[in-house]
Amino acid sequence: MLINEQMIDDIALGATVLGTGGGGDPYSGALMAKVALKNAIKPVEVIALEEVQDTWMTVPSSMIGAPTVSIEKINSESQMLVAFEAMEVALGETAAATFPIEIGGFNSLIPILVAAQKGIPVVDCDAMGRAFPEAQMVTFYLDGLPSAPNTLADEKGNVVTLHPIDGVWSERFARPITEEMGGSAAMCDYPMLGKNLKQSALGGTLTRAMKIGQAIRLANAKGENAVDAILDIVGGQRLITGKIVDIERTTAGGFVTGGVIIEKLNKAGTESMPTDVYVHFQNELLLAHSGSSAGDLNQDSVLASTPDLISILDHETGQPITTEQLRYGQRIDLIAYPCDPKWRTAKGIEVAGPRYFGYDVEYKTIEELAGEIQ
Template sequence: MIINDQMIDDIALGATVLGTGGGGDPYSGSLMAKVAIANASKPVELIALEDVADHWMTVPSSMIGAPTVALEKLNSRDQMLIAFNAMESALNETIMATFPIEVGGFNSLIPILVAASKGIPVIDCDAMGRAFPESQMVTFYLDGLPSAPNTLADEKGNVATLHPIDGIWSENFARALTEQMGGSAAICDYPMRGSELKRSALGATLTKAMQIGKAIRNANEAGNSAIESVLNIVGGHRIISGKIIDIERNTQGGFATGGVIIERLQNNTVKNDIDTVYVHFQNELLLAHKGKSAAYMNDSNLLASTPDLISILDHETGQPITTERLHYGQRVDLIAYPCDSKWRTPKGIEVAGPNYFGYDVSYTSIESLAFKINLEE
C-alpha cells in the first residue's frame, strides 16, 4: 500500500485517539510527513508485519520527551535522520524497514518521514498499541528483547549512542540525556531482526489508526456522531460528556504531568451518577476516577486505568485532544477502551499498570468497571 496525503491525515487523527493524549503534536507531524513523501525518490510503502523478511534488520523511529516542549521547539527532520543513521553506524548494517515504537500523534508519522528519506518501507505495527510515557513500556521489553544500542539526536546536531543492559536502563539514561537536549530528542532503540519483530510487535496498528481517522472524518462529513463511530471501532465506553473546569500541568523530569477535571454537561447522555471526573496524566492519560481532586482516588471511585486506553475527544467533532492542548472550558467526551491482551498479563500490569505510576489502586479492566458503574447510554 502506497502512503498518500489522505492516509497521513487519517493516521494522524486516529493515532492521536489511540495515543491517549500523548505521542506528540499530529499537525506538525503530518505536514512533515507530506513534504517527505512529496520529495521522496520513490513512493513510500506501508507493508504488513507478516510481509517482513525474517533476516531484515528493522528499527523504530520516534521522539522522546515532553510533548509540551514541542509546542515551542519544533522538531527537526534532520535530527530524526541523524539518529537513524547513527543506528546504522552502531549496527554496521543497513536497516531494511522502520516503524513507530508507539501509536500516537507525531510518533506515528516519524517513520514515514524517515522511510521517505531512506527509500525503505514502513511496517504496519508498533510496540504498544497506544502511547506510553516510558521507554521500557513496550512489548519488546515484555518479551525480553534487548533495547541496545540506542541512538539519540537533538536539533543542534548532538548525537549520543548508548548501550543499556535493558529497557529500564534505556529509559533512565535516555530521559536524562533528553533533558540536556532541551526536553525533546529523536531516538532509535530496540533494533531487531524481522523474525523477532513478527513475534513481539502488535500488527496492523497503523491500519487501525487509519480506520479510526477515516471514521471520524466520514462521520463529520455526514453529520453523524464521530464519537459513536470511534467507540464502535475500539469497543469503548463513554465515561462522561462534560466541560473542563480546571487543569494542572507541569513539565518536569522529561514529562508533562498533571490532571484535568471534567464536570458533567446538563445534556450528558450517559445515564450514571458521575458528576465530575479527575483524569491523571504523564504525557498520556493514565487514570480516571470520580471527584474533583486527586485525593479522591481509590478503588471504589476508579473509572478507568492504565494499561487500558483513555482518550479525551471534542464533544461536537470527536477530534482527539492531546494533553498539551487541553484547556479550561473545552466541551469534551472522556472515553475508555481495552488495551492489547499483552498488557493484561502479570508482567504487563507490573510494567504499565497503575501501581507503577504510584497510583494506590488495583488494575481493573474497563469492561469490568463499565459494568460496575453502568456506563450505558
C-alpha cells in the first residue's frame, strides 16, 4: 500500500483517537509527513507485519517528551533522521524498515518522514496499540526484548546514544535528557530483527487508525454521528456527553499532567450517565471516575482505566481532542474501549495499570465496569 496525502490525514485523525489524548500534535505531524512525501526518494510503502523478513533489522521512529512542548517548539525536518542514522551507526548495520513505537497523532506519522528520506518501507504495526507515556510501556518490554541501544536527537543536532539494561532504565535516562533537549526529542529504541518484530508487535494498527479516520471523515460528510462511527469500529461505550467545566494542567518532568472535569449535558437518553466525570492524564488519558474532583476517586467510582483506552471527542464532529488542546466550554463525548489482550495480562497490568501511576484502585476491564453500572 502506497501512502498518499489523504491517507496521512486519515491516519493522523484515527491515530489521535487511539492515542488517548497523547502521541503529539496530529496537525504538525501531518504537514511534516506530506512535505516528506513530496520530497521522497521513492513512494512510501506501508507493508503488513507478515511481509517483514526474519533477517531484516527494523528500527522504530518516534518522539519523546511533553505534547504541550511541540505546539511552540516545532521539530526540525531532519531531527528524526539524525536519531535514526545514529541508531544505524550504533548497530553497525543499515535498517531495512521502520515503524511507529506507538499509535498517536504525531508519533504515528514520524516513520513516514524517515521512510521517505531513507527509501525504506513502514511496517503496519506498533508496540502499544495506543499511546502510553513511558518508554517501557511497550509489548517488547512485556516480552523481555532488549531496549538498547537508544538514540536521541534534538533540533540543534545534538545526539545521545544510550545502552540501558532494559526499558525501565531507558525511560529513567531518556526523560531527563529530553528535558535538557528542550522538553521534546527524537528517539529510537528497541531495534530488532524482523522475526522478533513479528512475534511481539501489534499488527494492523496503522490501518486501523486509517479506518477510524476515514469513518470520521465520511460520517461528517454524510451528516451522520461520527462518535457512533468510531464506537462501531473500536467497541466500548460513551461514559458521558458533557461540557468541560475545569482543567488542571502542568508541564514538568517531561510530561504534561493534570485532570479535566466534565459536566453532563442535559440530554434525553443520558439518564444512566454520571452528573460529573473527572479524567486524570499524564500525556495520555489514564483514568476516568464519577465526581468533580481528583479526591472523589475510589474503587466504586471508576468508570474506565488504563490500560484500556479513553478518548475525548468533539460532540458534534467526533474530532479527537489531545490533552494539550482541552479547553473550558468544549462540548465532548468521553468514550472508553478495550486495549489489546497483551495489556490485560498480569505483566501488562503491572507495567501500565492504574496502580503503576499511583491510583489506589484495581484494574477492571471496561466490560466489567459497564456490567456493574448497569
